Amino acid sequence: MKLWKKITIMISGIVVILVVLLFIGNDYEMTEKRVNIPTTGGDLSAVVTTPKHDKPKGIIVFVHGDGAQEATQNGGYKPLMERFAKQGYISVSWDKLGVGKSSGNWLDQSMDDRANEVNQVIEWMKVKYPDSTTKVGLWGASQAGWVIPKVMNANKDIDFSILAAPAINWMRQGEYNTGAQAKNAGATNKEITQVKQNFLTDSKLISKNETYERYKQNGGKEEMSSERYDFIRKNMTADATEDLTKVQAKLYLILAEKDENVDSAETKDVYTHVVKQASLEVQMISNVKHQMINPVIANSELLINVVGLMVPKYFLVDDAYLDYCEKVVSEQ
Incomplete structure (x- = not known):
């Protein structure tokens, strides 16, 4: 009986530690709210995150990469959203069409359709948060590289954009x-x-x-x-080059040194040659792959899943990447 009692106590202690880690690792300094945003493609189930204490000074619209993405990428966006909230920014992101509670089908969309969707979300945010949309920024990754330049050229309300690991040419x-x-x-x-x-x-x-x-x-x-x-x-003929030549607002390009999905060297070369130099800043993040995951865990799906569940706030996303994104918005 004494042995079983010790085992029970030990297991109980482990459970308590895991619960505490789960709470601390998922406790973000921001307020989250689910909203519904109507668009021509369908109703979007979106997440809006706001600063807990400071009055918001602007919004950042998240633009997904490829795939059936959930609003927060199953929590993967939250460390970044928290950094933005600390700098006084509201973030908005949504389940892609046909994902979660969003209607429609994202596979029906062209890159132009996706750009129109982003602009409709911005207009919705202006109505719902009229005092907090004096500054509008975009953040996007990967496939968003074909979407965000289109949005920037169509919408002169965009003050800046952060693009992480975008490609130039689909093929x-x-x-x-x-x-x-x-x-x-x-x-x-x-x-x-x-x-x-x-x-x-x-x-x-x-x-x-x-x-x-x-x-x-x-x-x-x-x-x-x-x-x-x-x-x-x-979408296979997509190429960002022409759209990039027309960009006027500030564009922050973030590249992954060990990107295996996108050729970072080509992306840097094209951006630096076609985007006006006054409108462009380029940052290479050392030792990270396409997803900007903490390199300590990046090569283990098991570690990524465990960290993503237990303590994503502290260990999931690369710190240098988060620090740079936070620095960008702090300077706006």
Whole structure:
């Protein structure tokens, strides 16, 4: 009995520690509220975070990358939202169309559709938070690189944008990522060249065949839903270069040194050549990959999931990245 009592006490102690960690690691200095925002694509289930004490001085609109993203990326955005809240900014982000409680389907959207959606959210925020929208900023990652420049050019109310790890050209990004995945899998240089060629060949099939069924009949190799296929066909010609030449507001480009999804060198080169120098600031974050995850845990899905559940506030996102984003908004 004494042994079982000791084991019970020990287990109880561990449970208490885990509960405390869960509370502390998920206790953010901001207020969260779920709202519904109507758009032409559907009703968006959105999260608005506000400073707990200070009067807001502006808003930051979050623009997702690819995929069926939830408003806070399952909590992954919250450390960044908290940093913005500490600097007096409201953040707004939403479940993509068809995700969570949002209606519609994000796979029906082009990059222009996504840009229009962002502008509709901004207009909604102006009505609901009229005293807090004197400054408007955008934050976005990855695929948002094709969306945010469009928003900046269409909406002169945008004061600044922060873009993390954006690509320039859809096709070149896909080829780069395909090669990086093969390299990580131990492929030889010859094999890497071949998988890149296979990607290009398959992409030509996608562009030539209007339906997924015809694509497969004509030798298409990729397995995907017909909706995803239509999304790719709709957006595979995306290239940010021309939109970037027209950007007037301040743009902060953040690159990941070890990005395997996006060619950081190409992105830096294009941005520095086509964006007006007075409008651009470039920051390279050392030792991080595409998602800006803390490099200590970045190579372990288990650690990412555990940290994301237990203590995301402190250990999930790279500190240098968070510090730079906070510095940007503090200077506005």
